[in-house]
Amino acid sequence: MKETTYSSMILVGNIILPWQKRSKAGLVASLLFLVLMGLSGCSSDSEKYSFSGSTMGTSYHITVVSGSGVNVSSLSDQVQRRLDQLDNIFSTYKPQSELSRLNSTEVGQPFSLSPEMLDVLSLSQELYQATSEAFNPAIGPLVDLWGFGPMPAGEQLPDDDQITERLLMVDFSQLVIGENESVAIKQRPLQIDLSAVAKGYAVDQVAELLEAKHFHDYLVEIGGELRLSGLNQQNEPWRIGIERPALERGAAQEIMSLSDTGLATSGDYRNYIDRDGVRYSHTIDPLTGKPVINRLASVTVIHPNAASADALATAFMVMGESKAMQYAESENIAAYFIVKDDKSFSERHSNAFNVLLDNVNEKIKN
Incomplete structure (x- = not known):
């Protein structure tokens, strides 16, 4: 094996991707992820295969690591067909989608x-x-x-x-x-609008498709929601960076190593309206009917499935810092909070988040 040095950084998320044109969905605030691939380490004999496309009003990016070769064209077609099926179920923009028909049912x-x-x-x-x-x-x-x-x-x-x-x-x-x-x-x-859970569910469905094809080392991203499995091309857990709010895109607040889990983020620092000098978040509290007012800039949830992570990240933004942390601790959920202070940001982690990262770091050492 040969030593490799840092070679590439792939930005993935549902705000704007290097391979993506801005879309309506790209304006929906969610945490941007930096997937750091090719950091210093020993490269394996496995090859990295990547492909991307569009679905659910946003983009997706798939990376598979395999030592036995991958027919990228065939796999890409299968993934796209599955995503098209799911979009025809959950879309609120397609009049004949299953969700649209449910909404119009008497x-x-x-x-x-x-x-x-x-x-x-x-x-x-x-x-x-x-x-x-x-x-x-x-x-x-x-x-x-x-x-x-x-x-x-x-x-x-x-x-x-x-x-x-x-x-x-x-x-x-x-x-x-x-x-x-x-x-x-x-x-x-x-x-009904399932946009706060459907992308995460689609991520899980693509992960199931890859597992059925006997791929176990992969990254699936749809609009910023992730599933990470196995190891990257350097035989290491996948490296994920969480973007620092309100600063230049691509500045990481936290970098972590993860594997065999789902991850999703909700944030309010890029999608809002201003009226008379007051900023109103796109996150609406369903109990008051008004935009949430709390100190949370973003929440990242790590969960075995991306659908639950997706939904919980949205719920935590509504709850606010204190209630969300209480819930995360009581349910043993790995959550990472970026909190707005007067002129800066601070971070808080649930105990499960710290334990998860400690376990991954221990595996890396061994």
Whole structure:
């Protein structure tokens, strides 16, 4: 094996990627990740194979490390087909997507669910309850009201009457999954938006596809949500950098080594509106109907599956620093918080986050 030195840095995330044009989804604030590949170390006999594409209004990037060769064209086609299937299920922009058809179904009318939709709705309902409604996929009417949906914000902020009216539309418990788990029934009009969990779920589905093809060393990224498995080309855990908020893109606040896990981030420091000198975050509190006001700039959650990490990162931004940390500690969740101070940022970690990094670092030493 030959010694290698730092050779490349790949920026991945759903803000802007080196291989990506800016899209609407690229304006949605999420933490930018720096995947550091090719840091000093011994390179293995394995080769790195990478490909990318577009899905769910954003981009994706896949890296596979293999010693037996990879038909990149065939694998890329299979991944794209799977992502197209998922986009046709979860898209809120496609009129004939499964989610759009569910949203247009009349109250009380049974709606047949695909296995994928059942997976995501079941997880969403579980986390809706577990987070005391901080994670709420029915919040779309409030997001639209504040101008963070398809239509841009107007000059006038919503008034209390408008907010109260929309709050009546966001009770996610009014979606009931039937006992046979093949149908869902809305007990009240709902407009469900699964964007805070669907990309993470898609990441997990691509990871399952790769595992089925007997690939075990890979990185899957869709719009900033990640699954990391095995080792990189240097026989080391994947190196991930968390971007420093409000500074130049690509400046890392924290760099960590990770493997065999999912990771997602939610942040409010790039997607907001200004009105009369006041900054309003794109993260809406589903209990008040208003943008959250807390000190969190971003939250990164590390979880065995990217779908849960995706949803929990959103929920933690709604909860705020104190409640989110309490929840992370009580549920043993690895979470990393970047907190806004007067003129700078500080960081906090849950105990599970520290233990996870200690375990990975110990493996590296051995």
